[in-house]
Amino acid sequence: MDNRRGEREQATEDRRRELLEAADRVVLRDGPGASMNAIAAEAGITKPILYRHFGDKGGLYRALAVRHTDALLAALRAALDAPTGRRERVEATLDTYLSAIEARPQVYRFLMHPADGGAADVPEPPASGEATERDFEVGRHSAPLLRRLGEELAQVIADRIDFGPGGAVIARAWGHGIVGMMHAAGDWWLHERPCSRAELVQSLADLLWGRLAAAADKAGGPGL
Amino acid sequence: MDNRRGEREQATEDRRRELLEAADRVVLRDGPGASMNAIAAEAGITKPILYRHFGDKGGLYRALAVRHTDALLAALRAALDAPTGRRERVEATLDTYLSAIEARPQVYRFLMHPADGGAADVPEPPASGEATERDFEVGRHSAPLLRRLGEELAQVIADRIDFGPGGAVIARAWGHGIVGMMHAAGDWWLHERPCSRAELVQSLADLLWGRLAAAADKAGGPGL
């Protein structure tokens, strides 16, 4: 029985995995606007099973997001924990993040970007009208993801940098701020590719290193 | 005739305004999940009129967003153009942004935050199921808004700071990065209110001023 029970649980977990992989495929193919029907079809089953496994669409998405996020978080943590100087660590972390979103832009867009129709050939539901454009409700969850990253970074900062009293709040402000900077700059960069990854890393690290304060005013500028 | 024509145009523009105000009311009341039907009802008309005026939901949203965004942009530009020192200007800009989102959090959430149900009493469509949770497709447009802010700031930076050659790209990276920082930190702050506005402004300005590079390691920390 325990045996049986264990086998069952194992089986359902395997099933879950399988469904998640199918969902992954569909989301990567159809973009964030993938419908539950489409996912079910890809998995070779029908909707109610999906709902039995994940409750609702948000549940499925959450499971999907956790999968992808954990890998990214692990990579970032590794970069953050490298035994090098602070500047090198910051650069490595930025580069790790940018590498990740560069390597799997569709995953990135799915996780972070509310909507964009990351599909190659079918940006919108094939025929009929033109834009049912149901999102995957990604927006509902992308913020939590960024928050998670921000809190994580805040923790690292608080652990390593000695602010005075009340430093915890500063560390959190910095954590969220830096994550937001990375996110926004990365999003822009991924979209326009105006420079190499290394150049962006340098620019952002320079910004974080106070180059804004140190930079000279423009010659012919308005004076200040 | 020209007279007539002018009157007509004026009338339709007034109508547009009126509809936008109604939409505004509904969005502020029902949160970003407001439906076209609800907006039409609030305006005392029916859907097709909305569609004739704004094309589709995105059009309505865009018109709504422009209204609110322009004011914010103007305020930010004023702060950015103040005849003070750079640090003061940065602080003033941050403070202006935070003041804006603090003063009208619902508007902010509508513009920037994909979904959250900013409503006070009716977070989700009253009866029936529980979560139809159609967003206002805000996610589709919040990115453009942030992009716009980022480009705007990039322009200011490029105008005022003298990078070497290739400086335009650096300025844009900084512009988007800083806007992202402001956005993420502001979002976190608005949500948790962990400190006063002034404190957050100081923390972020310090971050931008290179305090990360200058800060001392923690005493008992892992060494670096």
Added chain:
DNA sequence: AGACTTACGTTACCGACGGTAACGATTTGC
């Protein structure tokens, strides 16, 4: 004045979506 255009407004509808109820199979345990 009476026909004609033009804009405004309506009702009624479409297809797709998220989500669920109700009903078969098929395996499991006694």
Added chain:
DNA sequence: GCAAATCGTTACCGTCGGTAACGTAAGTCT
């Protein structure tokens, strides 16, 4: 062999964004 639980289905609901078709009042032309 037989009940129970599990896996899967079909068929459906309500809501949504969006549109076609139709009516109506007002200004325009002859």
